[in-house]
Each structure stands twice: as C-alpha cells, then as structure tokens.
Amino acid sequence: MGHRSSIPLYWRLQKSKYNLVGTKCKTCGKLYFPPRQLCSECRRKGEIEDFSFSGKGEIISFTVIRAAPEGFEKYTPYAIALIKLEEGEVISGQIVGDVTKVEEGKKVKSVFRRMHEDGKDGVIFYGVKFQLVG
Amino acid sequence: MVGIVGYGSYVPRLRISVEEIAKVWGENPEGIKKGLNITEKSVPELDEDTITISLEAARNALLRAEINPRDIGAVYIGSESHPYAVKPSGTVVAEALGVGPDVNIVDTEFACKAGTSCIILNMGLVKAGYIKYGLAIGADTSQGRPGDMLEYTAAAGGAAFIIGNKDLVAEIEDWYSFTTDTSDFWRREGQDYPSHGARFTGKPAYFKHLLSSTNNIMEKNNLKPEDFKHVVLHMPNGKFPLKAAKTLGFSSDQIRQSMIVCKIGNCYSGSSVLGLTNVLDIAEPGDKILMTSYGSGAGSDSFIINVTDRILKVRDKAKKTEDYMNNKENINYGMYARLRGKLKV
Numbered sequence A: 001m002g003h004r005s006s007i008p009l010y011w012r013l014q015k016s017k018y019n020l021v022g023t024k025c026k027t028c029g030k031l032y033f034p035p036r037q038l039c040s041e042c043r044r045k046g047e048i049e050d051f052s053f054s055g056k057g058e059i060i061s062f063t064v065i066r067a068a069p070e071g072f073e074k075y076t077p078y079a080i081a082l083i084k085l086e087e088g089e090v091i092s093g094q095i096v097g098d099v100t101k102v103e104e105g106k107k108v109k110s111v112f113r114r115m116h117e118d119g120k121d122g123v124i125f126y127g128v129k130f131q132l133v134g
Numbered sequence B: 001m002v003g004i005v006g007y008g009s010y011v012p013r014l015r016i017s018v019e020e021i022a023k024v025w026g027e028n029p030e031g032i033k034k035g036l037n038i039t040e041k042s043v044p045e046l047d048e049d050t051i052t053i054s055l056e057a058a059r060n061a062l063l064r065a066e067i068n069p070r071d072i073g074a075v076y077i078g079s080e081s082h083p084y085a086v087k088p089s090g091t092v093v094a095e096a097l098g099v100g101p102d103v104n105i106v107d108t109e110f111a112c113k114a115g116t117s118c119i120i121l122n123m124g125l126v127k128a129g130y131i132k133y134g135l136a137i138g139a140d141t142s143q144g145r146p147g148d149m150l151e152y153t154a155a156a157g158g159a160a161f162i163i164g165n166k167d168l169v170a171e172i173e174d175w176y177s178f179t180t181d182t183s184d185f186w187r188r189e190g191q192d193y194p195s196h197g198a199r200f201t202g203k204p205a206y207f208k209h210l211l212s213s214t215n216n217i218m219e220k221n222n223l224k225p226e227d228f229k230h231v232v233l234h235m236p237n238g239k240f241p242l243k244a245a246k247t248l249g250f251s252s253d254q255i256r257q258s259m260i261v262c263k264i265g266n267c268y269s270g271s272s273v274l275g276l277t278n279v280l281d282i283a284e285p286g287d288k289i290l291m292t293s294y295g296s297g298a299g300s301d302s303f304i305i306n307v308t309d310r311i312l313k314v315r316d317k318a319k320k321t322e323d324y325m326n327n328k329e330n331i332n333y334g335m336y337a338r339l340r341g342k343l344k345v
C-alpha cells in the first residue's frame, strides 16, 4: 500500500510539532510559529533562535469539521480553532474532546496527541493539540 | 542509594460506568460492582494511546525531578498496548521530551508488570554507573473483548519514574522478582483482544506470584507488614488486592491510598505504578512503602521504597494522580464502542 504523507517532511518539523517550538528574532523580538529562519522585519540583520511557546492561549474563533480529509475521518466531528497564545502569536490547532463545549474566548492548553495515521499499516503522526482548561 | 528522582502520572479524562456496560449485556450492575469492587473505568480518547499517555506522565516526572532531559541515558516503556508492533514507543516519547540522541531505548512487554521491570533495568544501569538518570514508564490502553468480564475493568493510564542516585524523593532499598511459566492470560500476535484462562487466573497465577514475591522480599530484608506505612499491590479488580493484603497481614488502612482501581479500573502496566504515584502524592518523609506488581505469564516484581524529605519540595510541581482521577467526563456505551474501535466498519 502506498503512503500519502511525507515522512521526511514531517520528520524535519518533528521538534516544532511535538513541542510547539518556533523561532524568535533576537534583533526585534518577533516570534514565529511555524518556525521561520528569516525575520520578515529585519531580513538579513535578524538573528534567529529557537523559542518554546508555553502552549497556553485563548480561542479566538473556530470551525467544526464534519467531513474530514483522508486520514482524519474517524475523528469527526472535531473543532479546528485559531488560538491566541499568551506570547501574542496566533496559531491554528485542533481542540480535543466534545465539540459542543468549544466556545470563543475559552482558555486552552496544549496536549500531546495522535494527529493522524497513514492508513492501518502506515506511520502514526503525533503532535500538539489543545484542550479546554477548567 | 538508587531511587526515584521524580515521578508523574496521567489518566485519560473519559469514564464509563459499570452500569452503562452492564445495561448493554443485560447483566446485573449491582452484582458486578460488588463482585469487582469497581464503579467505573477510564477510557482513552481516539487520539490517546500508550505513547501520548507515557509522554504526559513523563513530563510530570521531569517537572518533579528538576533535571536536564539530556542527562537521561535510558528510556524504557513497559506496555501491552504499544501502538506499533515494530518501532519503539520510547523513541517518540524521548524525542518529545528532549531526551537523546545519547540514550538507550527499548520497549518491554510482560503483561501488567512490564513497567515495574523497567524500574529494575534502570536501577541496574544507574548503580553500575553507566547512566546518570533513567526513565521507566508503565502505561497501557488495555482492551477487553465485548461481553467479556474484562470489559468492566480494562482501562487506560500510566506512570513515569526518573531513576537516579542523588536528590531522591524516595530511595529504593531493595527489589525482588518471582517468575514462572504460567499461562493465565495471553494475546497472540495480530489478535485484537486478549484471552484468559478464566478461573485459572486467580489462585495459581495472581495470588501465588504476588504473595510469594511480597513475602520473599519482606523475609529477605527482615521486615514485617507493620514496618510499612503503605502497601501497593497490582489491581486487576478491586477485590484481589484487598484479599491479598489481608492474607499477607496488611490492614485496610495500609492499602487504602493505593486503591485507584475502584475509580479508574485496571490500567494494566499502569496499575501498580499509578497506585504508587497516588501514595507518593500524600506520603510523608520517612514512610516505608511496599509495592508488588503482577504480570500474567507470570511474574511479580516487589520493591521496598523509603520516602525522603525532598518529596515535600517537589510534590506540588506537577498534577497529582487524584487530580486526573477527579477531572472526568462520563460517556455512554455507544460512544465507548466508537472510541475503542469495537465497531468495525
């Protein structure tokens, strides 16, 4: 059976996907997630380093997925949200658990979960999702 | 002295009650609740497995150990529900924790005692001076065949321990293992659910190994039941460990704190070790703890554990086992069947 997901691509981004590691421009302080190796403000003058986000944030908007792409079917319905992290960056992520409890403004924290799998005989991909707090 | 530098636990949030399962099979829930001494059990979500449970528990252990993850030289995870048949769970957990690549990793399997044997492996490497710290985890997302009695008890959860020889929260004074070739419970490669020898599982299996192991370690160290503040025994249900404790001469006060099974079920490789984390969460410096695991096949590992002053400093640095046990949401059998992949479509 052929496998759809790119294992090398996922493997290169593993550190960032497992732990919400982005980058920070030491020159101007701007944060990036997913990580970027060039600061959009400082360009060549920017000095980039790894930055670990706390994983705490707030839902600013969300949508419930009922017809999922291949590899995610068994998780439906699930919520994908835009989350404002406490560091100020906005990222998108899946909210775990009951979709009827997901609301704008609710606080979340990151958890480590299965993201998707390449069929029954393929690789299982893991990463960060978000859980409602309280 | 070798011992525990940090410990952590994780139990999934979802629960299914004995009533909810009994209803589907037309059984009497009161009889089953009394017979098993269990009210409900934990259920993993679709995206939770032994790897995610192990990682959350290990992160809590790291918070309490207050060490650099790069100093961990071995990662051993014991489970009978490793997500891959070939590819170690430990590789994903180590990468996500920031451990390695200078690390030895292997997954172990010995029914419900795979995790406690990982503690022993790490103790040997630390004592020999090969590694500074080792990570030992017992975790499972166990399954019972629909309609089988195991369906009432097979649960999910895990605990992690960082083993080292300084800044200990608890010393491990001694360990002992008792092992024979006894086929009380097994699962063949490729089968979804385990099989068991029904009535063969009690006396010649659980009781023989667990009682022998516990008695032998006490005798070896000239200790008696009254020398221990707490006893932790593997919990296949809520009845067996109480009966075993009584036979051994322990009081109900000594075993009470470890009896997590009544609220969350049998977490297999996570069972005795979650009992231990729940004890460590409330233990006082100077307390002596006796823990014995049991794994079908069959064998038991026993440990004599002495709590140190450092427990008071690190206890509140991570979520406690009780926090996970109390933060729960109940589901019905339909949702449970879907989450556990019991509906083949």
Ligand SMILES: [Zn+2]
Residues within 6 Å of the ligand: A025, A026, A027, A028, A029, A030, A039, A040, A041, A042, A043, A046, A047
């Ligand atoms: Zn910049």
